[in-house]
Amino acid sequence: MYLHDGRQPIQIADELGRGGEGVVYAVHGQPDRVAKLYNAAPDSEASEKLSYLVALGDQAPELADVSSWPLALLRDGDGAVRGFLMQRLDGPQPLHHLYSPEQRKVLFPKATWRTLVEVAADCARLFSTLHTRGVVVGDVNERNVLVNPAGQLVLVDADSFQVQQGERVFVTGVGVVDYTPPELQGTDFRTVVRTPEHDRFGLAVLLFKLLFMGRHPFSGGTDGDLAAAIAAKQYDYGEVADRLKHLIPLTLLPKSLQDLFAAALTGEARPTPQQWQTQLRAFAASLQPCPDDPLHMLPPGVARCPWCAIESLLHYAYFARPDGGAYASLWTPREDQLQDLRLALAETWAPPDPTVFLVPADQPAAVAVARRAMLIHVPVDTRSWYLSVLGGLTVLAGVARMAAAGALDRVAEGTVCGGVLVWSLGRWLRWRFKQPWFRDLATLRTLLNQVEHAGDAWRVEAYQFRSRDRQLLQRFGQLAAQHEGVVAFRTAELERLTLDAVDENMRAALEKIRIEDAELPPMVGEARRQALRIRGLLTAADVDERQLVGLPGFTPQVIQALIEWRQALEVRLGGRKRPALRPEHRAAIDNNCQIMQEEIEAQLAEVLRQRALASEEARDQLEATYRQTEHVVAVLKLHAERLLLRLREG
Amino acid sequence: MVRAGSRPSLAAATPARDAWRVLSGVAAAPRKRPGPGDDAVGHRTLSTDTGFWLLAACADGAGSAALGRCGAEVAVRQALAWLARRLKRNPRSQLTAASLQHAVDRALAAEARRRSVDVRDLATTLVVAAAGPESTWLAQVGDGAAVVQHPASPRWHLPIWPDRGEHVNETQFAGHPRSQWRAVELPRAQALALLSDGLLPVAVDLATRQAFQPFFSGFAGELVQREPSELQPALESFLTSPRLAERTDDDVSLVVAVRCEPAGADVSA
Numbered sequence: 029m030y031l032h033d034g035r036q037p038i039q040i041a042d043e044l045g046r047g048g049e050g051v052v053y054a055v056h057g058q059p060d061r062v063a064k065l066y067n068a069a070p071d072s073e074a075s076e077k078l079s080y081l082v083a084l085g086d087q088a089p090e091l092a093d094v095s096s097w098p099l100a101l102l103r104d105g106d107g108a109v110r111g112f113l114m115q116r117l118d119g120p121q122p123l124h125h126l127y128s129p130e131q132r133k134v135l136f137p138k139a140t141w142r143t144l145v146e147v148a149a150d151c152a153r154l155f156s157t158l159h160t161r162g163v164v165v166g167d168v169n170e171r172n173v174l175v176n177p178a179g180q181l182v183l184v185d186a187d188s189f190q191v192q193q194g195e196r197v198f199v200t201g202v203g204v205v206d207y208t209p210p211e212l213q214g215t216d217f218r219t220v221v222r223t224p225e226h227d228r229f230g231l232a233v234l235l236f237k238l239l240f241m242g243r244h245p246f247s248g249g250t251d252g253d254l255a256a257a258i259a260a261k262q263y264d265y266g267e268v269a270d271r272l273k274h275l276i277p278l279t280l281l282p283k284s285l286q287d288l289f290a291a292a293l294t295g296e297a298r299p300t301p302q303q304w305q306t307q308l309r310a311f312a313a314s315l316q317p318c319p320d321d322p323l324h325m326l327p328p329g330v331a332r333c334p335w336c337a338i339e340s341l342l343h344y345a346y347f348a349r350p351d352g353g354a355y356a357s358l359w360t361p362r363e364d365q366l367q368d369l370r371l372a373l374a375e376t377w378a379p380p381d382p383t384v385f386l387v388p389a390d391q392p393a394a395v396a397v398a399r400r401a402m403l404i405h406v407p408v409d410t411r412s413w414y415l416s417v418l419g420g421l422t423v424l425a426g427v428a429r430m431a432a433a434g435a436l437d438r439v440a441e442g443t444v445c446g447g448v449l450v451w452s453l454g455r456w457l458r459w460r461f462k463q464p465w466f467r468d469l470a471t472l473r474t475l476l477n478q479v480e481h482a483g484d485a486w487r488v489e490a491y492q493f494r495s496r497d498r499q500l501l502q503r504f505g506q507l508a509a510q511h512e513g514v515v516a517f518r519t520a521e522l523e524r525l526t527l528d529a530v531d532e533n534m535r536a537a538l539e540k541i542r543i544e545d546a547e548l549p550p551m552v553g554e555a556r557r558q559a560l561r562i563r564g565l566l567t568a569a570d571v572d573e574r575q576l577v578g579l580p581g582f583t584p585q586v587i588q589a590l591i592e593w594r595q596a597l598e599v600r601l602g603g604r605k606r607p608a609l610r611p612e613h614r615a616a617i618d619n620n621c622q623i624m625q626e627e628i629e630a631q632l633a634e635v636l637r638q639r640a641l642a643s644e645e646a647r648d649q650l651e652a653t654y655r656q657t658e659h660v661v662a663v664l665k666l667h668a669e670r671l672l673l674r675l676r677e678g
Numbered sequence: 679m680v681r682a683g684s685r686p687s688l689a690a691a692t693p694a695r696d697a698w699r700v701l702s703g704v705a706a707a708p709r710k711r712p713g714p715g716d717d718a719v720g721h722r723t724l725s726t727d728t729g730f731w732l733l734a735a736c737a738d739g740a741g742s743a744a745l746g747r748c749g750a751e752v753a754v755r756q757a758l759a760w761l762a763r764r765l766k767r768n769p770r771s772q773l774t775a776a777s778l779q780h781a782v783d784r785a786l787a788a789e790a791r792r793r794s795v796d797v798r799d800l801a802t803t804l805v806v807a808a809a810g811p812e813s814t815w816l817a818q819v820g821d822g823a824a825v826v827q828h829p830a831s832p833r834w835h836l837p838i839w840p841d842r843g844e845h846v847n848e849t850q851f852a853g854h855p856r857s858q859w860r861a862v863e864l865p866r867a868q869a870l871a872l873l874s875d876g877l878l879p880v881a882v883d884l885a886t887r888q889a890f891q892p893f894f895s896g897f898a899g900e901l902v903q904r905e906p907s908e909l910q911p912a913l914e915s916f917l918t919s920p921r922l923a924e925r926t927d928d929d930v931s932l933v934v935a936v937r938c939e940p941a942g943a944d945v946s947a
Contacts, residue, residue: 503812506812510813510863510865513862514862517862520860521838521860524858532854532856612887613887616886617839619888624837626831627831627864630830631828634830
């Protein structure tokens with residue numbers, strides 16, 4: 029295909045990538061540029077938008093530094109727009125490859141938490157640059173931000189950005205619910221006009237995921253529905269992280285950043301990208317390596333390193349180790365899998381909303397005609413009327429004669445009988461004449477009734493479908509909770525393995541040994557002995573890890589010394605020696621948890637499948653109901669019109 | 679129903695209504711025969727608003743010889759009654775190990791008062807399963823085991839490793855206030871089995887801590903094809919067989935349950 033960029037012919041080379049709407053190619057002779065060609069030639073609206081984007085890019089060259097901004101239009105031999113040129117980024121990965129731990133450890137082995145905070149700050153800078161120029165990203169999501177191994181960021185899909193040319197707004201037209209602010213949840217992305225305020229919500233979600241290992245700030249509550257959780261502003265990460273020990277506590281961020289997140293995710297006035305950038309840069313600069321492990325980045329003043337806690341408790345590392353092999357456990361929290369399933373759920377269609385019944389276009393007209401037809405006066409048949417009158421007069425004549433004669437004679441009798449016969453004949457003819465009209469009116473009434481109640485029938489069905497759908501969503505939420513429950517269960521089981529508890533068989537013997545006059549380890553001086561007494565720990569049986577943790581002045585080393593002292597006592601008094609912890613015990617727990625999580629994921633996938641099927645069935649059935657209504661409306665209209673026409677003619 | 683093992687009292691298991699086929703049996707250790715063993719098993723079915731549940735429990739009394747079995751029976755009866763009560767009231771209620779522990783400990787304490795003995799004489803291990811249309815709840819204290827098979831895979835797995843006093847310094851018991859009860863909620867189960875520690879050497883690979891697949895799939899496979907009453911004699915002879923006695927010298931008890939209706943049938947109902 030012949031292509032030119034307005035100045036010179038362009039020759040495309042290797043294919044670099046492929047998306048839903050087009051293909052990206054390398055360009056011969058221009059190593060710093062790539063060409064994006066659409067599968068289908070853009071319509072006039074899209075072409076005009078692209079032309080405007082190119083013009084805007086010429087005025088503001090910084091736009092092309094932060095995004096894959098269209099630099100020049102590509103036209104074919106006929107002059108039709110086929111695509112555009114944009115700058116090239118080396119080795120780009122979608123942002124989720126950086127924040128999701130499993131992919132990060134492979135693709136960004138050198139990344140630490142500081143890298144993530146810096147990338148977050150840079151991400152805010154991109155948004156800031158665009159917003160300054162009045163450009164709105166619109167479709168914020170992790171696939172539209174690319175990051176290369178050097179940590180450079182770029183926003184892609186620039187042709188979907190929302191821009192305004194005078195009064196005319198070129199909208200984005202698409203969106204991802206996870207990044208959509210509460211006020212836009214449930215609206216139609218095709219027509220909605222975005223504001224920078226909307227982008228700020230999506231940006232906050234993106235930054236949150238970068239800082240918190242890919243976890244969405246709204247975990248979806250009990251029914252796993254992220255869209256509903258966002259709409260209801262259930263920003264519950266703080267509580268969820270308290271419950272699930274593999275999550276980084278929210279309090280690892282300084283109060284100022286916590287407030288920014290709260291304001292951005294649930295508040296009215298969302299922080300600007302500029303505010304984020306400043307705060308995040310300052311935070312990144314303040315991070316220090318943990319004294320026990322230089323791989324763990326900590327803000328100043330944190331007493332207990334959460335990264336160390338997670339690694340020692342769960343045997344799971346969020347960052348790659350240079351030696352690679354320190355954490356051999358096969359287990360991962362499998363958050364990515366759960367998140368993927370949640371995304372898939374968000375993409376599954378819900379059955380149609382019962383409260384919205386689409387009325388066939390010509391229903392109002394048909395109903396109006398039918399109502400008019402219902403009010404008609406059935407015409408009078410003159411022949412039968414005359415007959416009845418004639419019959420009636422004849423009867424009167426007979427009666428008159430009878431009165432005159434004073435007695436019943438044969439002539440009067442015959443006249444009356446004949447009159448009655450003629451009168452009856454008239455009535456009968458009149459009935460026969462009116463009968464078809466009445467029949468038609470009855471049919472009309474039935475049809476009208478059907479049309480007017482078609483919505484009710486549709487609603488009854490739609491409500492049934494929706495209640496089934498709610499059950500499926502509820503089931504999804506239950507399974508998602510089970511999935512997280514397994515993580516919590518694994519933590520509890522691992523804790524048990526290392527739990528130290530007093531040997532119950534030895535308790536009685538230990539209770540006889542008073543701490544006051546026992547020979548304690550040298551680390552435990554007189555002051556600590558007093559502290560134990562004040563706390564009510566009087567005998568060796570009270571030396572229990574759970575009681576000692578948190579006592580002022582009792583460092584982990586002191587606690588360990590005390591526990592070893594008690595364990596030695598137990599053995600001396602005839603108790604059992606504690607077995608060593610073997611790696612396969614941990615492996616067995618991991619293995620079990622993985623089986624359980626995979627099982628839950630399989631059932632989650634099954635729920636998704638059922639929902640897709642049910643929604644499809646609902647749509648088909650409701651479509652059929654709609655078609656039938658349409659048919660009845662057409663019949664009603666035809667019938668009513670025919671009736672009115674006949675009236676006019678007859 | 680609750681049955682306790684007094685050799686060779688292996689009453690025929692009544693098939694669970696509709697949804698589950700259940701096979702269960704108890705046998706005393708050979709050295710105790712003809713005396714009664716300390717194990718007790720029980721199961722019942724329950725129909726709730728959300729569907730059909732199977733409740734099962736298996737206990738191994740650990741107290742004094744005279745009272746061990748009594749404690750096990752009380753624990754099984756109380757656990758089943760508690761589960762049925764909770765689920766009947768609200769099939770979606772959050773079951774927790776702590777509330778089950780409270781219920782069972784209270785029942786044991788009451789029994790101990792009635793018999794004027796120390797509650798430690800009634801101490802027992804306990805493993806409980808509540809298998810519903812959407813979830814399976816397992817809870818246990820001590821060295822019994824619950825093994826589950828889910829609809830999607832043929833694998834039997836052992837979510838909660840029996841507490842055999844390896845790490846926590848003692849075997850844990852119902853009736854001891856300091857014991858740690860453990861529970862886990864799993865998705866819908868296709869089949870499950872409860873067993874007492876006597877069967878662990880033949881049913882579980884102690885080195886890798888995995889369920890021994892042929893042991894469970896054998897029972898379940900038979901149970902899918904035949905009525906539990908037909909299989910009862912075979913289970914009895916297995917539990918009292920000399921071959922089993924060679925490998926374990928403890929009381930043995932087993933509950934195996936298999937869902938009969940097709941998988942997923944009542945999910946969308």
